[in-house]
Amino acid sequence: MNNLKKSIAYLSIMMLTATTIPASTVQAASVPKAGKYYTLKIAGKKQKKKCRNVKINGTIVKTYAPGFSRANTSMYSAYWLFEKQKSLGVSYSYSSKTKKVTLKRGSKSVVMTLDSMYAYVNGKKTKMPTPARKVYSYARKKNYIYVPGAFCITKLGHSYKWSSSQKSGLITTKSLSSSSSGSSSGSSCSGTSSITPGTRITASASNYSVRIKKPSGLSSSAISTSDDYSNRRLIIKVKGNYKTHFSSSSNRYIKTDKYFRSYTVTYSGGYTNIYIRPRKDVIKAYAVSQTSDYIYVKYDSPKKIYSRIVVLDAGHGGSDSGATGNGLREKDLTLKIVQSAKSYFNKNSGYKVYYTRLSDWYPSLSYRSDLANNVGADRFISVHINSATPSAHGTETLYNSKGYKSSSGLTSYNWSNKIHAYVRPATGFTNRGLKNRTGLAVLRNTKTASSLTEIGFISNEAEAKKMKSNTGTYGKAVYNAIVNSFSTYPSKR
Ligand SMILES: [Zn+2]
Numbered sequence: 001m002n003n004l005k006k007s008i009a010y011l012s013i014m015m016l017t018a019t020t021i022p023a024s025t026v027q028a029a030s031v032p033k034a035g036k037y038y039t040l041k042i043a044g045k046k047q048k049k050k051c052r053n054v055k056i057n058g059t060i061v062k063t064y065a066p067g068f069s070r071a072n073t074s075m076y077s078a079y080w081l082f083e084k085q086k087s088l089g090v091s092y093s094y095s096s097k098t099k100k101v102t103l104k105r106g107s108k109s110v111v112m113t114l115d116s117m118y119a120y121v122n123g124k125k126t127k128m129p130t131p132a133r134k135v136y137s138y139a140r141k142k143n144y145i146y147v148p149g150a151f152c153i154t155k156l157g158h159s160y161k162w163s164s165s166q167k168s169g170l171i172t173t174k175s176l177s178s179s180s181s182g183s184s185s186g187s188s189c190s191g192t193s194s195i196t197p198g199t200r201i202t203a204s205a206s207n208y209s210v211r212i213k214k215p216s217g218l219s220s221s222a223i224s225t226s227d228d229y230s231n232r233r234l235i236i237k238v239k240g241n242y243k244t245h246f247s248s249s250s251n252r253y254i255k256t257d258k259y260f261r262s263y264t265v266t267y268s269g270g271y272t273n274i275y276i277r278p279r280k281d282v283i284k285a286y287a288v289s290q291t292s293d294y295i296y297v298k299y300d301s302p303k304k305i306y307s308r309i310v311v312l313d314a315g316h317g318g319s320d321s322g323a324t325g326n327g328l329r330e331k332d333l334t335l336k337i338v339q340s341a342k343s344y345f346n347k348n349s350g351y352k353v354y355y356t357r358l359s360d361w362y363p364s365l366s367y368r369s370d371l372a373n374n375v376g377a378d379r380f381i382s383v384h385i386n387s388a389t390p391s392a393h394g395t396e397t398l399y400n401s402k403g404y405k406s407s408s409g410l411t412s413y414n415w416s417n418k419i420h421a422y423v424r425p426a427t428g429f430t431n432r433g434l435k436n437r438t439g440l441a442v443l444r445n446t447k448t449a450s451s452l453t454e455i456g457f458i459s460n461e462a463e464a465k466k467m468k469s470n471t472g473t474y475g476k477a478v479y480n481a482i483v484n485s486f487s488t489y490p491s492k493r
Pocket residue numbers: 315316322323330384385
């Protein structure tokens with residue numbers, strides 16, 4: 001049966017069902033406005049939540065208790081979705097005494113206790129993305145029981161996916177017999193939760209490069225990832241020794257493409273590490289998610305995975321100390337400034353920052369510009385310290401008038417202007433302004449908006465002293481300049 005016929009069939013079932021309910025038991029409800037804010041009290045906290053809709057086979061569910069997002073999943077009122085929508089064939093009950101929420105469909109059942117992360121799915125203890133909650137609606141002056149939508153719907157044998165364009169969860173009803181035969185292929189997108197925040201896409205059963213079967217009973221919090229881009233690999237870190245499990249080829253499925261290189265597993269220090277390596281000549285970015293059964297990894301170009309990409313370069317390093325003076329080395333100061341900026345980016349998943357170095361080694365000039373070009377950076381910034389005569393002083397920012405623009409239309413000049421507007425006040429040094437330098441390798445070869453900041457003069461005793469103790473402040477200024485520049489020039493993709 002094609003989808004259109006299917007939805008017409010379901011629609012007519014729904015209409016029939018609706019007319020069989022006695023009018024007196026039907027609480028009037030309206031179509032909620034997706035995106036509108038509702039004030040709710042969730043887990044004792046008053047908060048504003050954007051309304052999310054839910055559709056069953058294309059028809060919007062009318063309700064007085066609209067859905068909302070929590071822990072990367074949609075929460076729906078159990079009463080309005082399961083009790084009222086007979087087409088789902090689910091019975092719903094709630095005991096205020098035991099705080100148990102019970103959903104049943106044929107032989108399938110999901111039993112949850114309010115505020116507990118664990119549900120019993122057909123009797124088996126299963127972790128949910130977020131607990132069922134009693135939610136107070138200020139608009140209705142009433143409490144409703146909310147449950148994690150995707151989790152409950154798929155465990156009860158229907159299919160569910162989120163549509164961000166429709167701001168709706170889309171339920172496609174399935175008959176019980178067909179869903180039980182489908183369960184061996186993995187419940188499609190049941191409770192998919194992202195391990196990599198800030199990605200533009202979520203890896204899932206329908207969108208992955210590598211699918212890894214989890215050992216049974218492995219807690220979702222035991223898994224973390226790190227993007228080891230300088231070694232061209234993704235590391236999935238799993239607490240505990242699962243080397244045998246993850247090494248078994250029957251527990252993974254790889255959609256080999258021209259970029260795939262290797263999959264290896266090691267165990268050390270209490271952790272199992274899974275390494276996924278794409279080809280050496282490309283830098284891939286990763287969206288990783290998990291369900292109760294699988295880890296899904298999707299690799300793609302950084303631009304497909306991230307909205308805002310920055311390459312942050314600490315000048316010099318290793319054998320190249322840069323300028324020296326007043327007991328200081330340029331390479332140490334630039335690294336400290338970049339590490340300070342990193343401490344702010346670590347707390348903000350809205351930005352993907354690639355660092356040319358985070359320790360004392362020397363990346364060649366072409367390594368620095370290649371990194372920016374390979375990841376498709378929206379911005380490049382190189383941090384330096386000036387040197388001249390003992391009397392020279394002040395902050396200046398270098399740009400290349402023949403340099404590139406970023407995809408958003410930001411020029412190297414405007415970008416340098418932005419950096420200067422934050423860094424110069426942070427130093428408090430004399431304003432030497434912007435300087436045009438067309439001959440500098442990192443400003444010439446990076447194919448994006450590029451800037452080089454010269455914080456102050458290491459050769460000047462007073463400035464050297466100040467720079468030594470204020471690297472944290474300069475790093476914060478660099479961070480703020482980057483964040484502000486993206487609000488003025490958002491990435492176009
Ligand atoms: Zn330098």
